[in-house]
Amino acid sequence: MKQFSEISDIRKEIKALKSTGQSIAFVPTMGALHEGHLSLIRTAREHADEVVVSIYVNPEQFGPNEDFEDYPRQMEDDLKACEEEGVALVFTPNDEIMYGSGEKYFAINIEELNEHMDGASRPGFFEGIVLVVNKLFNIIEPDIAVFGQKDIQQFLILSQMVKEFNHDIELIAAPIARANDGLALSSRNAYLSDQERKIAPGLYRALQYVEKQIRGGVMEPKLLLNHQQDELEAKGFKNDYLNVFSMETMQPVQELEEGKQYILAGAVYLGKTRLIDNIILDL
């Protein structure tokens, strides 16, 4: 496994791989790799000859009051994990390499798709992601890129970016990796106290309960969702959202229709830690 921080170095290696006809799958990460990331890397390996991982905590996708400074960083462990998973190249740029020091004159704006869900709670979050991923796609030029279904809004927004910007890249969503008790794996789970960690799977259980009711025929889930939010509050969560969203426009949906795809998604706080989770509903 080789590690590069400079764009010109990683490009040279990728060109060398491509010139031998190898296909490349790319897994962009912010490090603090856990079993969820490893499952992305494994999915990547199934779809291409070689896997490239980037490790970069992108400041542009953190709001001023968010956890950029505290975000877990563990480069040595991450590199070891990548090596064990058979990753060919790891790209570890710094801020100067990714954003330079010069004036910025371009902004990529997103309409509608970021109005709800995490976009509503985290202004500028998806613009920051799109900014860095567009760069990374142009640097790595992979055949395939793998993202987690856990960040479903990210996946759908990036899929739309690939379409509108004509990136020649196939995006794959890998299933959510979960702890035994159902908690979706996340680098931010490291923030949870023992007590919070015990409560945390409640979000997924609420989603599962709502899913079951919808599959049982509840096509107007508003009251059901409200009730589950009350239950979550009673258990010690602070609610951000719990709702059903359109798979295409990422707008909340009041009345579900058979034959359509939806995202049943929730975001909660436990103390200062924000947890998200979702279930894709194929009705």
Add this chain to the structure above:
Amino acid sequence: MKQFSEISDIRKEIKALKSTGQSIAFVPTMGALHEGHLSLIRTAREHADEVVVSIYVNPEQFGPNEDFEDYPRQMEDDLKACEEEGVALVFTPNDEIMYGSGEKYFAINIEELNEHMDGASRPGFFEGIVLVVNKLFNIIEPDIAVFGQKDIQQFLILSQMVKEFNHDIELIAAPIARANDGLALSSRNAYLSDQERKIAPGLYRALQYVEKQIRGGVMEPKLLLNHQQDELEAKGFKNDYLNVFSMETMQPVQELEEGKQYILAGAVYLGKTRLIDNIILDL
């Protein structure tokens, strides 16, 4: 020479070229090719093994009251000209291929660089160019792309886009091709009446006069520029702008400094025809 309209077809051909180690220079055009475009193609051939030309009149870079409908279209002549210049591939998409019919959720915004010059007179013009060129860059993935110095603001904005978006493409500005009497070649010259065509070189002569005065020591050219605008009006031009701009920020500059680069640029109307021209000042 091969011609393709579908993205998947041109990509296949370009991958085949690249797999044999050929480098690719790209010349995006809106067709109506004249000697200016041919000089871009020749510059492209000097810098790479194979040349790819796109011919596409991009609706996104025309304002509602501009000449999109009337813009000259002459595909057959254009293809013949490309063939004669040894172009390997011509990409001729239509609007459906370039923009599809689905909803658009992304916008690329430009700050500062499009406030003056053609950006001021043509709202949305450079956003439209950036939108289509970002797509074309991702479709063609050339090593080099050649643009005309005549559209200097376009060249500088696209250079900045390449930098901020990390496109792995070297941009080259080819010198302005001129008629014997100095008029910068342009597809829009076809709109000029005989009488207008006779007057048209006056814009370049005005720029040359200002350049001479600046090189002679006039470092605050405001009065000089005002006077030349009056002269142009007297000759039958309608002025849009005539000014000296920073090469970096594309903002107007009042006081020139030695050792810096500037753009001395003008835009005028003759009847309904808009003409632009510029001289790069390396002081």
